[in-house]
Amino acid sequence: MKHVLVIGAGIVGLSTAHHLLKGGARVTLVDRDPEGDKASFGNAGGIAVTEVVPASVPGLLWKVPRWLLDPMGPLAIRAAHAPRLIPWLMRFSRAGRPTEVRRIAQALAALNTRVYTDLLPLLGEHGLLDELQQLGALTVYEQAAAFDGDAAQWALKRAHGVEVLALSGDEARELEPALSPAITRGVFTPQWSHVRDPKILVDKLRQSLVGRGLCIRVGQACDIGSGLGAGALSVKLSDGQQLRADTVVVAAGAWSGQLARCVGDKVLLESERGYNTTFAAPGVALSREVIFAERHFVATPLSCGLRVGGAAEFGGLNAVANFKRSHALARLAAHYLPGLRTECGTCWAGHRPATPDSLPVIGPSPRNPAVIYAFGHGHLGLTQGATTGRLVSDMALDKPPQIDLAPYAISRFN
Ligand SMILES: Cc1cc2nc3c(=O)[nH]c(=O)nc-3n(C[C@H](O)[C@H](O)[C@H](O)COP(=O)(O)OP(=O)(O)OC[C@H]3O[C@@H](n4cnc5c(N)ncnc54)[C@H](O)[C@@H]3O)c2cc1C
Known part of the structure; x- marks a missing residue:
């Protein structure tokens, strides 16, 4: 044997x-x-089969300086780690060329279209099917321009068989009434699911x-x-x-x-540290994972509470976590989910294993x-x-x- x-x-x-x-x-x-x-x-629990677009896409690098200048923005690079990150960043930049994006999307789709074929029997054989919530996900936008700016990415997803339903702000709130009136656009992706608690x-x-x-x-x-x-x-x-x-x-x-x-x-492999906060008594309810597109964070209703998380911090494996990032994400979430009680949550940070080509x-x-x-x-x-x-x-x-x-x-x- x-x-x-x-x-x-x-x-x-x-x-x-x-x-x-x-x-x-x-x-x-x-x-x-x-x-x-x-x-x-400790992750967000998403079975994100619709995510076939790599992190590096045309035009992204222009947004990076603005993100880096915002101390609580979606992207951070620790100064001490920056020199070691250069080869990774150069490869990341190359991965954002249009031909590369198409090639990578194809390779991500080849994996993601198999996900339920492999995951459902695995869960079933261990009596874990109830852990999976097949309720889709909702991506929301505050600005119509941001929604329009993502049109090419949604088109690429559609080309790989992702079901995409564009919604108005009111239609998005019909699905998730806790969302603020600031939301003007939504996209429902029914193939997405989430687990009740990844732990x-x-x-x-x-x-x-x-x-x-x-x-x-x-x-x-x-x-x-x-x-x-x-x-x-x-x-x-x-x-x-x-x-x-x-x-x-x-x-x-x-x-x-x-x-x-x-x-x-x-290999070019970096820790892309993410942060979240889980609110056991959030005071608002979501029924599915919600992705806040412009601010690059998500909220997932787990059995242990509402988990709000995101951020991409490159600082190596040994840097001390900066939980101000978790708090900043919680404040952002309260803007989009009025009534969210942010006073007592459990913060967490974890290392995503990130390659430059996703x-x-x-x-x-x-x-x-x-x-x-x-x-x-x-x-x-x-x-x-x-x-x-x-x-x-x-x-x-x-x-x-x-x-x-x-x-x-x-x-x-x-
Ligand atoms: C904030 C955040 C949100 C996320 N949300 C999602 C999501 O919604 N959906 C999704 O699909 N993914 C999500 N991810 C990504 C996902 O969590 C990771 O890609 C995935 O968990 C990686 O799994 P892994 O088994 O490769 O690594 P890990 O879960 O990191 O496990 C690696 C294991 O290896 C052990 N180990 C390491 N080195 C050694 C060694 N030398 N000897 C012995 N043991 C060792 C560690 O102790 C650890 O237990 C998220 C990640 C983060 C940080």
């Missing part, structure tokens, strides 16, 4: 473990903090997988090496222990770049094909976790891939 070692107990690692166990492999999952508070546990989802999935034979080892992987014979890969933990396996899957979220470098592979890294290492990468999902890791798990498991178990994996290869960073 093939032994696969998966590094990372986020949604990507857990989904990979699910598919591997189903395929008959022996699976060990290593995480320094398997129950901890990582991106998969509950990953906790229940992890527990259910353990019940099916998943072995969890607490430890920090610090090196991946190869030797001879079966079980030839060895993963060194920071306490000096060595774990052996036939295949190693690197699903360590924003920390995966360090592990890829151990194998000898180059595409995840899925596929084998060119240096050592027994190492398979599964990271870099940026804003879409919860959405694409089940599909990534399926693709990686097929690879590890020598089954033919469900889609062309070339766009996600790590070799694109060479």
Whole structure:
């Protein structure tokens, strides 16, 4: 029986473990903090299958200086980290060329159109279907000009099969009466869904997988090496222990770049830190996820409360979180949701694993094909976790891939 070692107990690692166990492999999952508070546990909960447009689009770079000058704007770069970010930013800029945007959108759509095919059976097999709320999402605009300015992005989504229903402000408020009269335009995307609570989802999935034979080892992987014979890969933990396996899957979220470098592979991966606040007693009700397009934040009605979040902060993995960002987003939300009680919320920050081209890294290492990468999902890791798990498991178990994996290869960073 093939032994696969998966590094990372986020949604990507857990989904990979699910598919591997189903395929008959022996699976060990290593995480320094398997129950901890990582991106998969505190995110906005959106199954955002409609999001096929990359972060870098034509014209975006002109908006960046204004965002950076606003201390609480949607984008921040910590000064100390800026020099290290230059190669990533140059690649990000290239990803915004029209031909690149079309290519990337195609590759994101190839993953996103598979999402429910992979996610629904996974949830069903673990008794988690009730965690999914298939109610669509509502994107709202204050200014008609901003709505018009996004026309090309909505057209690109439509071209990839995304259902898009343009609404007036009043129609948007019919769907979500808590929205302020300041909203003049809306777009309803029925294919979007959200989970009741991402933390509950990953906790229940992890527990259910353990019940099916998943072995969890607490430890920090610090090196991946190869030797001879079966079980030839060895993963060194920071306490000096060595774990052996036939295949190693690197699903360590924003920390995966360090592990890829151990194998000898180059990747441009940054922490794009996001912030949110969860209000257990918000005083207003939403029935579905609402995306506030101009201000780049979202509000999701979760079972633990209304979660308001967003922001993209580039400061590296070790910078101290600046929770003023969570508070600023909460104040913005109160502008659009009159009556929102912002006095007592729980703040959180997490590291999105961000590549400059908005595409995840899925596929084998060119240096050592027994190492398979599964990271870099940026804003879409919860959405694409089940599909990534399926693709990686097929690879590890020598089954033919469900889609062309070339766009996600790590070799694109060479
Ligand atoms: C504010 C915010 C909102 C978001 N909203 C959404 C959303 O609505 N929808 C969506 O699809 N996505 C969303 N995302 C993105 C999504 O959360 C991430 O893309 C996804 O969780 C990444 O999952 P992962 O399993 O790759 O990484 P993680 O969840 O970060 O898990 C990685 C795991 O690896 C472990 N690890 C790391 N290094 C090592 C090591 N060396 N040894 C052992 N263990 C290690 C960590 O302890 C961690 O448990 C959001 C993210 C943020 C921050």
